[in-house]
Amino acid sequence: MFLHNYIYRLKCIIRDKEFLFWTLLFPIILATLFNFAFSNITEAEKFTRLNIAVVDNEEFRQNTALQRAIKAAANSSGDKDQEGLFNIRYTSKEEGDKLLEDREIEGYIYLDNGIKLVVKESGLSQSIIKGFMDHFMQLSSTLETIIRKDPQSMERGILDKAEAAINYLKEVAPSKSSPDIVVNYFYNLIAMACMYGGFWGLKEVTVIQANLSSQGARINIAPIHKFKIFIVCVLAAVTVQLFEILLLLAYLALVLKISFGNQIGYIIFTCIVGTITGVTFGAFVASVVKKGEGVKIGILIGSSMTMSFLAGMMYDKMKYIISTKVPVIGYLNPANLITDCFYSLYYYGINTRFFINIGVLCVFIVFFSLCTYLILRRQKYASL
Amino acid sequence: MVIKVENLTKRYGDLIALDNFNLEVNHGEIFGLLGPNGSGKTTAINCILSLLKYDKGTVKIYNKPMAPDAYDIKEKIGLVMQNVAVFEELTVYENVDYFCGLYIKNKKLRLKLVEEAIDFVGISYYKDFYPKMLSGGLLRRLNIACGIAHQPKLIIFDEPTVAVDPQSRINILEGIQKLNKAGATIIYTSHYMEEVEQICTRIGIMDKGRIIAIGTKEELKDMISSGEKITVELFSMDNKILEDIKGLPHIVSAEYRDNSLIVRSSKGKNNLVSVLDYLKSNDIDFGRIYSEPPTLNDVFLEITGKELRD
Incomplete structure (x- = not known):
């Protein structure tokens, strides 16, 4: 009896083209669009070397310290990931003016009774050049003072040490994964897809309720316990939805090359819990809302999208705003909890935060299932 | 006794849908519940099947109180609903198999019963069709197959021929008589x-x-005072003739419309003869003549003062 019902419920679900679109194709299409939209985000954040010029006059040729500093800034520091700051041209003052006018350089350094920086406009690039200049002048002044007070320091190689510019702070990432704001959008997308499992939950509750469908009336007069048929229907819905989520996950990981870290077992576990949450949420909406199927679908889509929005799918800062201003909303939002599971797995690995999220999701599953069953078990209807 | 319903009352707010409804159905009958739309037929069926809550009354099926968890009773019942209750995503065969499977656990037996039900309603050719590919009549037949495949002892047909073509209607009515002959x-x-x-x-x-009113069709017709309805084709008519005919013995009413004289009589013999004698004796030419016994509509009309289809 169980297998008979389960197989036929699976057939009914996988042949429902409309709901298949929303639960499978729509997230895949959205993921593809996200991929197009976000492919240049990280490119824009990459630093490109600034074009500057140095007026090669007598004063510059005598200032060996500045020459060394500029040469050092122009070249890679030796770190593969860290390129030099500047592309440098050595020009006359007139040529420097022309290059600046033609916007071929951001500014030029000119020595005339001191170091001067000539720029055409102010902006980030110009600030970087000025920062470099300020740093050089500050360092020069410091070294001059030290050498004046302690001429022996020259012999001890103070100039070489100053150029070495040792950084005494080391940046350590909390996880093995490199920070990437784009992955959050895709985690949100999976969370939304999990919540769209509500379509199947809604469908399954509709077909077993006599007051919602004529098939439900036929099932209700059959000699079969309501709880058994409810469990079979939910299991069939979870099976199909989980398969769809894993397909989406595979598409994201293998086709779009989205990184999920290395906790594959826990990622699949999160998908399972998220899927059950979505399906039971749909069942809950179907049983609680006393309106037509169209209204229920509208409520389901609307609530799923709102949850996804609050979890940061449309605006990446939203997750942060919610977690700092009204953290309770974050815990009451299943889409946010699912997103946060992926997020914490990616950045921090298995930790308390992950298990708290999973725990709250399980509470939601129990709540949705219990409410649905309490409404479904009402064995007679007031009207059909 | 198969069904015994006593004082069943169902209200929707101020509207009384069932008002102390009583019913007894005996084994082997084809019991007809006849009434205009909105008279409470479907509500009565839904209450009997424990699908609907009711305010008062008792329902017993096979001498046991009917309840939502009365599974031993439910397995003996088949329901063919007014609305076609099948899954669009399943083929004809799969639909019948699915619903039969809610009753029959033995797979071998179930497959046999499903084949029989599909053959019985005459849709074997359409086994692999999806419901949306079927005509209205074929859909109704599929609906019946889903309700009877498990070979129930009691089958309830709730307006199974609504919006059905004449051929399918004949097929359905013949099928119901066959099921009854087979013991249902x-x-x-x-x-x-x-x-x-x-x-x-x-x-x-x-x-x-x-x-x-309740009884066999003959008993129902005997309950009323109306007799036969006589229709005579006449090409001219004046008020004197009409008044004379109204004055004949056992004649209840007479009217002339569309070149026809329509006469209704009360119970009695030779009413047709007396009308024809009058027409002959007054040299009135007439065409075709029809005489119809009273119908159930006449029964309904006399009891309620309105037509059955009002």
Whole structure:
């Protein structure tokens, strides 16, 4: 009896083209669009070397310290990931003016009774050049003072040490994964897809309720316990939805090359819990809302999208705003909890935060299932 | 006794859908529940099947109180609903198999019963079709197959021929009689009096949530004072003739419309002869003549003062 019902419920679900679109194709299409939209985000954040010029006059040729500093800034520091700051041209003052006018350089350094920086406009690039200049002048002044007070320091190689510019702070990432704001959008997308499992939950509750469908009336007069048929229907819905989520996950990981870290077992576990949450949420909406199927679908889509929005799918800062201003909303939002599971797995690995999220999701599953069953078990209807 | 319903009352707010509804259905009957739309037929069926809550009354099926968890009773019942209750995503065969599987656990037996049900309603050719590919009549037949595949002892047909073509209607009515001959007790609800007259062994006429008359069709017709209805084709008529005919013995009413004289008589013999004698003796030419016995509509009309299809 169980297998008979389960197989036929699976057939009914996988042949429902409309709901298949929303639960499978729509997230895949959205993921593809996200991929197009976000492919240049990280490119824009990459630093490109600034074009500057140095007026090669007598004063510059005598200032060996500045020459060394500029040469050092122009070249890679030796770190593969860290390129030099500047592309440098050595020009006359007139040529420097022309290059600046033609916007071929951001500014030029000119020595005339001191170091001067000539720029055409102010902006980030110009600030970087000025920062470099300020740093050089500050360092020069410091070294001059030290050498004046302690001429022996020259012999001890103070100039070489100053150029070495040792950084005494080391940046350590909390996880093995490199920070990437784009992955959050895709985690949100999976969370939304999990919540769209509500379509199947809604469908399954509709077909077993006599007051919602004529098939439900036929099932209700059959000699079969309501709880058994409810469990079979939910299991069939979870099976199909989980398969769809894993397909989406595979598409994201293998086709779009989205990184999920290395906790594959826990990622699949999160998908399972998220899927059950979505399906039971749909069942809950179907049983609680006393309106037509169209209204229920509208409520389901609307609530799923709102949850996804609050979890940061449309605006990446939203997750942060919610977690700092009204953290309770974050815990009451299943889409946010699912997103946060992926997020914490990616950045921090298995930790308390992950298990708290999973725990709250399980509470939601129990709540949705219990409410649905309490409404479904009402064995007679007031009207059909 | 298969069904015994006593004082069943169902209210929707101020509207009384069933008003102390009583019913007894015996083994082997085809019991017809006849009434206009909104008379409470479907509500009565849903209450009997424990799908609907009711305010008062008792329902017993096979001498046991009917309840939502009365699984031993439920397995003996088949329901063919007014609405086609099948899954669009399943083929004809799969639909019948699915619903049969809710009753029959033995797979081998179930496959046999499914084949039989599909053959019985004459849709074997369409086994692999999806419901949306079927005509209205074929859909109704599929609906029946889903309700009877598990070979129930009691089958309830709730207006199974609504919006059905004549050929499918004949097929359905013949099928119901065959099921009855095979041993099933049938409850058949309809607002088509011709269908009820054709197949039902006993009939309950419903109006405003109550059974207002019950019996065989002959018993029902005997309950009323109306006799035959005589229609005579006449090409001219004056008021004097009409008044004279109204004055003949046992004649209740006479009217002339569309070149026809329509005469209704009370019970009695030779009413047709006396009308024809009058026409002959007054040298009135007439064409074709029809004489119809009273119908269930006449029964309903006389009891309620309105037509069955009002």
